[in-house]
Amino acid sequence: MTDLVIARDLAIGWTPEAVLIEHASFEVRRGEIFGILGRSAAGKSTLLRMIAGLTEPLAGELVLDLPHDHRPSLGVMFQQGALFGSMTVAENVELPLERWTDLPADAIRAIARAKLRLVGLEAAEQVLPTELSGGMRKRAAIARALALEPPLLLLDEPSSGLDPITSAELDQLIVILARTLGLTVVVVTHELGSIDAILDRCILLDNESRSILAQGTPEELHASAIPRVQHFFHRTPEHV
């Protein structure tokens, strides 16, 4: 198994004056579901944006071993879905295909329909995103992120704001997609249920020590003797 994402001595934050995490080094192996964990404002989403190429690392090196294709080779599901409100769900999925392929319109429609079927949304293809529930919006965003068959899928808090059953269904969908499509998935989450259910390995960002506090499998992190890792996994307040 080779590494698809390699981070060396990464500084994570918005500006050099506001560094959240320093000297972050980790690898994401090809084909695994990798979690970025941490408390709110620990820099999880910022790190995901760096992997997506939307934000530059403040320092260090971030290498993505992706094919040098003319089209994007990673798909991103943003926290609120970020679907285009003026387009139907199907048109949202069709957009990257229209931009990056020479496929005729009927083929693009068929592919979009298939992607939506993949995430259980075939009945909602002509619906506007505003009419969808939170869980459905996230499914639609995953379908759009998968439109160009990227080897790497980035998911920003897929379970946040969802009821436990919808959240579990989405977790199941992520695992099924990752295993069946051979995807490498990087997930930002702080949902304990999702961590145990879907992650192969993960890192825990800590804004107090401004470092990666722990990394390994969820089982290894559960068993960690580091007090703040214990606080995170047992949902206990650090300062009472």
Added chain:
Amino acid sequence: MPAWQILGRGDRLELVGELRLDDAAAIWSVLRERPTPQTIDVSRVTLIDGTVMALLAELTRGVPAELVGARPEIAELAHLYLGAGPIRPRPPHEAALARLGGASRRLAHSLGDVVRFAGELAAAVVSVARREQTANWRSVPMFIERAGADGLPIVLLLNFLVGFVGAYQSTDQLRQFGANIYVADIIGVSVTRELAPLITAIIVSGRSGAAFAAELGTMRVSEEIDALRTMGIAPVPYLVLPRVVALAVVAPVLTLLGDVAGVLGGLVVGVTSLGLTSRGYLTELRSMVVASDVWTGLVKSAMFGISIALIGCRQGLTTRGAAAGVGHGTTATVVECLFSIVVLDTLCTVVFRGFGL
């Protein structure tokens, strides 16, 4: 006799009795007159509430003050408000020069944004011309409809009223010299060269410029712009160019129709107040207003349209924060648009006059 006392000397402060919200104002007036304490003795405090503890926290900001003699419940409250260590010091008061420097830095940053946007726009035009990027041309008719057809009634009404008021204001002076017929000249030239392009541009700024800023700003804060980038679709060619093209087309068309409405406003006053006939008014108008009056107005309005679209889109794409950021961007768009319209109008007038137009 108050239920509380503040004793001690120098950097030692002793609190006594019950210190509550009801007495907080009086307590604060005493505390703020004293030097910052190093030690706060609360051994004789029977009750202290959160408000007074917050005042103590403010008083000891930046100083590692020690709380002594605290009973467990007071110690807990103190930990909550004062924390384990000293509270961070207040930021030093910014000197006038530093504030000026900060404002200059922000201005330079904002100018940098403008230059960056101009560069992105130039790159977008080139990449669309080379077919490396796509613009969403399909959306152009929709923008033309929204900015043009939907805005037509208000453009016609306001230009009619401006022509009407302009003519009405001239009636007394013209009557005095028996020059009633020249109302057609005054309205014809002023409407076609200046008033219709300006009034139309102001309406387009308020309707379309603000709408572009709000649309793109909302897309930005809801991460839709980032989503486009991750799909390899550059936002400037995809979102900005269609809007620029739409307003470059719509603004002159609206202005031309505004010319007609303004001239008709003058006609109504000429016929009803100055005793002119419609034929006489229109004959005089044709003899005075030449083609260059009309087309210079149309060229100006095309430039206004382009600048309104660019300002609205730039503000939208650089929106920060949530709803408040969108509101700020929309307001800034209208202000910047009005400013740029007047500046462009001045430049155009000078340049056209230089060419004898």
